[in-house]
Amino acid sequence: MELQLQKPTQLASGIRLEGTPSIAMGFGRVQLDMPAIMNNRAEGNISGTLRIELWDLDAPYSGGDFNGEPLAGFTVGTLTSGYCYPACEYDLINLTFSNQAERPVVMLREWNGASYDTVAFCEIADRTEKVAAPVKKAAPVARTETPKTEQPKAKATPKTAPKAKAEENSVAKQSAKKKGSSELISINDASVADVAELKGVSEKLAAAIVAGRPYTSPNELLRVKGMGVKLLTRIKDSIKL
Numbered sequence: 001m002e003l004q005l006q007k008p009t010q011l012a013s014g015i016r017l018e019g020t021p022s023i024a025m026g027f028g029r030v031q032l033d034m035p036a037i038m039n040n041r042a043e044g045n046i047s048g049t050l051r052i053e054l055w056d057l058d059a060p061y062s063g064g065d066f067n068g069e070p071l072a073g074f075t076v077g078t079l080t081s082g083y084c085y086p087a088c089e090y091d092l093i094n095l096t097f098s099n100q101a102e103r104p105v106v107m108l109r110e111w112n113g114a115s116y117d118t119v120a121f122c123e124i125a126d127r128t129e130k131v132a133a134p135v136k137k138a139a140p141v142a143r144t145e146t147p148k149t150e151q152p153k154a155k156a157t158p159k160t161a162p163k164a165k166a167e168e169n170s171v172a173k174q175s176a177k178k179k180g181s182s183e184l185i186s187i188n189d190a191s192v193a194d195v196a197e198l199k200g201v202s203e204k205l206a207a208a209i210v211a212g213r214p215y216t217s218p219n220e221l222l223r224v225k226g227m228g229v230k231l232l233t234r235i236k237d238s239i240k241l
Contacts, residue, residue, distance in 0.1 A: 003104055005122040011063045012110070012119035014041030015050070015079070018229050021106050021122055023054070030054060030072040030092045036229040037076065037108065038084040038222075045081040048111035052076060052090060056101040061121060071096055071104065083219050086233055184240040187215050198235045202226075215241060 002024045008017035019035025032054065039047050057068035072092035076085060105123050109116040185194055187209060195206035205226045212224050218236055221227045 003101075004125040005106060006125045008108075008120045008122050009063075010120050012117070014045070014081075015039055015047055015108065015110055015119045017108050017120040017122065018084070023104065023106065025071075025094060025101065025104075028094050030090075030094045032072070032074075032088075032090045032092060032106065034088040034090075034106075036084050036086045037079065037088060038229070039079040039081045041081045043081055047079045048113070049078055050076040051109045051111075051116060052088075053107045053109055054092070055105050055107060056096075057103045057105050060103070061105050061123060063118060063121075066105075068103070068105075069096065071101060082223050083217075084222060084229065086219070086229060086236075185238060186241065187218065187221065187239050188213055188241055198238055200231050200234055217241075 002022065005021050005023065007020050010016055016038045017034065017036075018038055021032060021034045023033075024031040032052065034052070037050065039045065041047070051073060053073040054071040055066070055068045056071055057066055059067070072094060074090050074092055076088075079085065103124070105121055107118050108120040110119050185198055187195070190210075192203065192206045192210050195201060195209050196203045198206075201209075205224070208224050208226060209221065212221075215221065218232065218239060218241070221232055222229065
């Protein structure tokens with residue numbers, strides 16, 4: 001059973017759930033996908049130990065104490081300020097061995113030295129979706145591999161008879177440029193023009209990336225104004241240090 005959730009409700013400043021999680025519940029397993037977990041606190045701040053927990057609550061939740069039944073959980077670890085855990089996918093044990101939940105709530109919780117505090121949560125978007133007609137495909141029991149996305153095939157350049165030497169040189173330059181486009185862009189060494197060739201990166205953002213060097217991790221690009229989690233995830237396979 002797949003559940004659509006509301007956008008996250010943030011309860012504590014700094015530690016955030018970015019994007020809207022999704023849940024697929026099966027007998028014995030829970031597949032939980034989260035776009036990102038971020039620490040936006042002041043520089044040098046390291047979070048307490050973070051946990052992702054899925055609960056079936058007895059009543060609507062708005063923060064603080066709660067009553068319910070735990071469905072699944074996972075300890076993520078600590079997170080340094082300015083960093084994030086992007087594209088989090090968790091394949092967890094379903095503690096109830098049921099594919100049904102009355103009021104499922106996903107919680108991001110932080111250890112305060114004595115107990116865990118809820119810093120963000122997501123509730124189900126529409127309870128009527130649970131009684132809709134059965135979907136054709138059954139919810140996956142387990143998923144151990146990340147789905148592969150097919151890269152778009154390069155369009156073939158139509159062959160035309162050479163008209164002049166100058167035109168041949170132009171075609172050769174274009175061919176060389178296309179050949180080099182598959183190379184990874186170095187975020188520490190590439191020029192503004194090269195960085196701007198990344199899909200979704202404007203010349204203004206490229207200049208800001210160059211100005212913010214050096215970087216020790218691609219995730220450090222998130223500190224550049226104009227760079228978000230979605231854009232970083234899109235270009236991550238096209239960049240290197």
